[in-house]
Amino acid sequence: MKFSELFTRTRKDAPSDEVAKNAQFLIRAGFIHKEMAGVYSYLPLGLRVLNNISNIIREELEKLGAQELQMTALQNPEIWKKTDRWEQDVWFKTALAAGGEVGLGWTQEEAITRIAAQYVSSYRDLPFSAFQIQTKFRNEERAKSGIMRGREFLMKDLYSFHATEEDLDLFYASVVEAYKKIFERLGIGAQTYLTFASGGAFSKYSHEFQTVSDAGEDTIYVSEKNGIAVNKEVLNDEVLADLGLTREELVEKKSIEVGNIFKLGTRFSEPLGLSYTDEKSEKKLVVMGCYGMGPSRLMGTIVEVLSDDRGIVWPESVTPFSVHLISLNKNDEAEKLYAELGAKGITVLYDDREGSAGGKFADADLLGIPTRIVVSEKSLTAGGVEIKKRTEKESKIVSLEEIVNMISQ
């Protein structure tokens, strides 16, 4: 992509009404556009990141055997009345011109349970799991923190269906491992903790994945030694005893909830009639689990956690482009390199614009692409191009012949 052809532009100043670091950087760099409080559009650069995040999640879930589907955002009130969740304030509800009303989905347990009821009749149909990556709507009373707590956001929701609780437990444990892998791949594994939280009707605890950050809304108590944390909401002596933790080893931290997984048991299968016939021809309720994670919130979290005072620092895994190529009045040479890197399948943002070096460097730091290559009179005289990592201060000279192979590795 040529910078001169990108329809977005960088800005020196963030809008005065944005306080959250993630939104400030993402708006200044042209990744997102604010439509209204808690509602953001993803511009070309931002969408590339969002899609990269979604794809990592997709890959790891497919390894578990989960199948992707796409359910409707418009929800039928009837099935939500069966679970007593139609009256919740979180809904955006709207009237149908033909009469009646519908809601905009904020989660989809009801919907997928009804779908599953159409296809599950025998123990032979179990277990299975399915997920979607879909825009969700929540009528938050107060949106805040940039893209981290919006009224419209992208969420991955995974649901699993089992004959027995034991089978659910096994799958649940495998999701924990998959989630850890996802956070590692997203570059926030080191600061993300499996966190014990309130469980709900069918298990003593649910689990959250909390990424330590001052931008977070949650408070957790981290045990470095055990590599786990406890949400402040559930911290008491009984919980500590359960988990074999002592108060002395816990450190209080602010954190961002980047994932939340629940054992649902028969909370939804019962009211919605999802049952199966077992080996003894007995009818039993399906046991379910649900597992949430928000790509858009993850994008904000990555910005919050990894950026520095000059801008964003994307991990290789989610960066919109692998290489930020800057030409300082050497467009002939740079253009050639741009073509060669492209031919090798390297994604490159090529800054071919007129403009001063300082402005281009500042934009490169702001955008946060991991590798910067500069082609200039100075670099050519020194023997090639200059290469620098976003996270490093020093650059080095690499010849024009070697640079393509070096990047392709």
Place this chain on the structure above:
RNA sequence: CGGGGUAUAGUGUAACGGUAGCACAAGUCCUUUGGGAGGAUUUAGUCUCGGUUCAAAUCCGAGUACCCCGACCA
């Protein structure tokens, strides 16, 4: 939803009740080219409705939007 605050050009900011100005961005021209360059020139603005006043960006009322704290967040 309770409390507090803000609203001026695309963005950031000034203006005692008396001519809406500056910077950045954008357009044109010239110069410049390694950490947000310089000059000339152009474009572009007082959230909405009502009130007070000779006169309102400024004062008053209502509305709307946005931000912050709290509550909320299966």
